[in-house]
Each structure stands twice: as C-alpha cells, then as structure tokens.
Amino acid sequence: MSESRLKIFAGNSNRPLAEAICQSIGMPLGEATVTSFPDGESFVKINENVRGHDAYIIQSTCPPTNHHLMELLIMIDAARRASAQRITAVLPFYGYARQDRKDQPRVPITAKLVANLLVSAGANRVLTMDLHSQQIQGFFDIPVDHLFASPVFFDYLTKTKSDKLVVCSPDVGGMKMASAYADILGAGLGLVAKKRKNATTVEAINVVGEVEGCDVLLVDDITETAGTLTAAAKMLREHGARSVRAAVSHCILNEVAYERLRSGLIDELITTDSVPIDTRGLPITVLSIAPLLGQAIQRINTNSSVTGLFRIKGF
16 A cells, blocks of 8 residues: 555644644545534545555544544544445543443443444554553454654653652552663662542652652553652652642643642643643643554554554663
C-alpha cells in the first residue's frame, strides 16, 4: 500500500492535534463534515473519495466523552460504507480505559465494550497512546499499536534534569512506569501510598523512599481532578521534598483540578496535547505528540515497524 493512498480525517474532539499530525508528515487533513442535528444526533459526511484508501480517523474520546465516541463510530461506519480499504481508529486518549475489570458486583467492563463497538463499526486497526492498563490491548481481536508518551517526556525532562531527582509514583499501580522513568533519568525511586475516599477525593498515607532535599517527579497516565497528584505532593513536601513536578500523559482537567493546581503544591504539570487543555495561566507545560503519531501513521501505512518509536534518544 503506497503512501499516496493515505487519507487522514478527524472528528471534533481535538482538531488542533489532527492538524499538527498532518503538518508533521506534510499531508492535508481530509475534508469531512462532522456536525450535529438540532436534536443532538451526530451527522457525518466524508467529502472526498476514500475507495481503496488507507483511512485514519483521529479522535480522542475526551469530554463530552459519549458524544465524541459516537462521532468516531459514525465516521468509521461512513468510511467503511465508502469502501475504504483499511480503517485505523487513532485514539490519542482512549476513554473508559479505567473501567477495565469487575472490581465490584454488577458493574460493566466498559473498556471492553468500547473495543467491541470500534470493531463492530468497521475499524481494522487501532492506534492509541498510554492506555490506563496494558491488558486493554487484549480486548481487541484486531491489531493495536500502543505508543508511549515517554520519549516525548524524556526529551523535555533531560533538559531540565536535577542533580537530586527522585521519580515517584502517586500510587502502587504506577510503580512500573515510575521505575522506567527513574532508570532512564538516572534518578531515585519512590512511592506515595494512597487511599481513595471517593471519585474526587484521595488521602495520601505514607511515602516510601528518601525524598528529603530532593526534586521529585510524579508520573501518572491520567488525571481529572488532580486529587491523587496534589495529595501526593502535599505528603512529599511534608517529608522535605525541595520541589514537586508531575508528568501526566492525559490531563482531562475539570474545575476542581484547576482549583487544586492553584494551591501551588505542584511546581509544574507536564502533559501532552492528547486532549485539548487550557493552561489558565497555571504552570502547565504541554508537549506535542503530533510528530510521534504522525510517524506511527506513516509507518503503519507503509507496513513498516513502529518499534523504533519506543526508543529514547541516546539509549
């Protein structure tokens, strides 16, 4: 399949990222009408020929999550009915990823449901980044290319590296990610144990590791209310941390999060443009994943390996 048969389209969730991806690989963004009827139903029309083409549909399922997910499904269906040869759903942020298991009686596994919906709509392949849990790839019976934002973060962090850096996970589940960051950055490793009170409130219990007089980097995959991050930052400062920064792949910030970030407990929040983000004058640094996704799209289109995209410069 030649690159000339490549077409990229986007829904309304994150058009600036889609445009940046196309710019990074020197391609125009495909023309498609994606609007809503007066009653709220989504309407999609692909305004150019995709018959026999390799179609990529870029859509983060960020708030309003259900609306953006429905847009994506309808765009995939439209491309399938227009006889696209292969359809790749590009989800920089995969919503519902935290509902990936039955952790209490009579609850759904919505991450699996979303996978089923994408396949049923007609997706032949999925390209995504920093899933909440790796096993979500197993929910699909089609190929999944799972990228990591870590090369983008490492490139930035090595320029601002401290001589007394400690990488901390704000919970037990993120220790593997924190360990990888610590190895590459040549830093110490720590953990903040937490107890969740409800969906928006978290209590930090204890710090494992030496952080006194150190610059701490908290790493996580997603934050909405910043409750875990600010609770961990408060505990770290009480244990003598010199500064606290956070590197989070997906920031779906709500009003509660902005209020917590204004407290000054976190010196800098580093994130990506996987979802649209308003910095509101706060110390939030947004790094672009457009070149990374652009390279992945090119490699998939030419049936090349995407393994090289996991490598960190200099390692």
